Every structure is written in structure tokens, then in C-alpha cells.
Amino acid sequence: MHQNYTNLCLLLQPLIGAGNDGVEMVCADSWVRRVYPILAAYVADFLEQCLVNCCKENRCPKCVVAANERGDALNSAMCDPESTKEILHKCKIGQHPPEFEANDLHAVYKPFWADLPHTDIFPVFTPDLLHQLHKGVFKDHLVKWCINIIGEDEMDAHFKVILNYPSL
Known part of the structure; x- marks a missing residue:
């Protein structure tokens, strides 16, 4: 144990x-x-x-x-x-x-x-911020739902046009 x-x-x-x-x-x-x-x-x-x-x-x-x-x-x-x-x-x-x-x-x-x-x-x-909020809520839920609504290609296109933020 x-x-x-x-x-x-x-x-x-x-x-x-x-x-x-x-x-x-x-x-x-x-x-x-x-x-x-x-x-x-x-x-x-x-x-x-x-x-x-x-x-x-x-x-x-x-x-x-x-x-x-x-x-x-x-x-x-x-x-x-x-x-x-x-x-x-x-x-x-x-x-x-x-x-x-x-x-x-x-x-x-x-x-x-x-x-x-x-x-x-x-x-x-x-709640564990990394695993349950970021990966769980954002990745497993929100991103999955958005991909189901607008499609994977459209989702990728939106992420690609996000400007770089150097300190993030």
C-alpha cells in the first residue's frame, strides 16, 4: 500500500x-x-x-x-x-x-x-486546477462540445488565428 x-x-x-x-x-x-x-x-x-x-x-x-x-x-x-x-x-x-x-x-x-x-x-x-478544471472542463467538455458544433477544421482555424502572447 x-x-x-x-x-x-x-x-x-x-x-x-x-x-x-x-x-x-x-x-x-x-x-x-x-x-x-x-x-x-x-x-x-x-x-x-x-x-x-x-x-x-x-x-x-x-x-x-x-x-x-x-x-x-x-x-x-x-x-x-x-x-x-x-x-x-x-x-x-x-x-x-x-x-x-x-x-x-x-x-x-x-x-x-x-x-x-x-x-x-x-x-x-x-477541484484540481490542472486536471479537473483545465483538462476536464476546458479540454474534455468545452472543446469537445465546440468541435461537435462547428467541426474540427473550423475549431483549428480559430486557434490558429489567436495572436501570440509572449508572457503566457
Whole structure:
């Protein structure tokens, strides 16, 4: 298993008890309250998001869209942590669920987020500017849609007439 992944298991271990049982904290108004801390955001690049999601790098780390359908105008179901854990568990005990291959999963049998209470790891990922915004939104979606509308030759012609911008 990836070393950073193992370190995350150790680092986030205290969140399991704190999220289940709560911890007392002094709030800004000086009152002591019981709070239940959770993992609410995860900042990572696209490749690490795929590692955390237990999926291969050609898949979306948030939804179950097929790799060859990314950029198409369709609504894909979001990844479900419970079904993902179930699929990984079946794989671990020697069963070969078809969803394992269909979802292009990696054999990470105990994801670090598996026991974190009140945590759905998939929506907590923050966007990766290079892979998800530039390559994903611009290249995979906008450019693909524009090519479908005006054609590849016309799209190339528009890019060719863009003036050089030396500091870009």
C-alpha cells in the first residue's frame, strides 16, 4: 500500500472516536460544547483523488461515469462509499464482483476513510486546477462540445488565428 495512504490512516485515527463520541471544545463565546469533528474537505491533485477513491486514473474520482463517456452530456450517479466498501470487501475475501472491473477499482481493501463517521469521501474533494478544471472542463467538455458544433477544421482555424502572447 502507498506509504502516504498508511500515514493518513494513522493521522486520521483520532477522528473516528471524536466523530462518534464527540469531544468537548471551548467555543468563541467561551462556552464549552460537545462537537463532532468530521473530514469535510480534502485537497489533492487528480491522481491522489483517484488513489483515495480506490479507482484507476482514467476514472472520475467523484462519480461512476465510464472513462469513454467523460465529457458527454449525461448525468452520472455519484460514487457511494458504502457500495465501494462492499465491492472492495468482496474482492478481499476472494469473490470477484463485476462492479470491481466495471468501476475500474484498485484493490485497496481498507480505505483510510472507511471508518470515519459521517464522512462521504467523494464530495469532499476540492477541484484540481490542472486536471479537473483545465483538462476536464476546458479540454474534455468545452472543446469537445465546440468541435461537435462547428467541426474540427473550423475549431483549428480559430486557434490558429489567436495572436501570440509572449508572457503566457
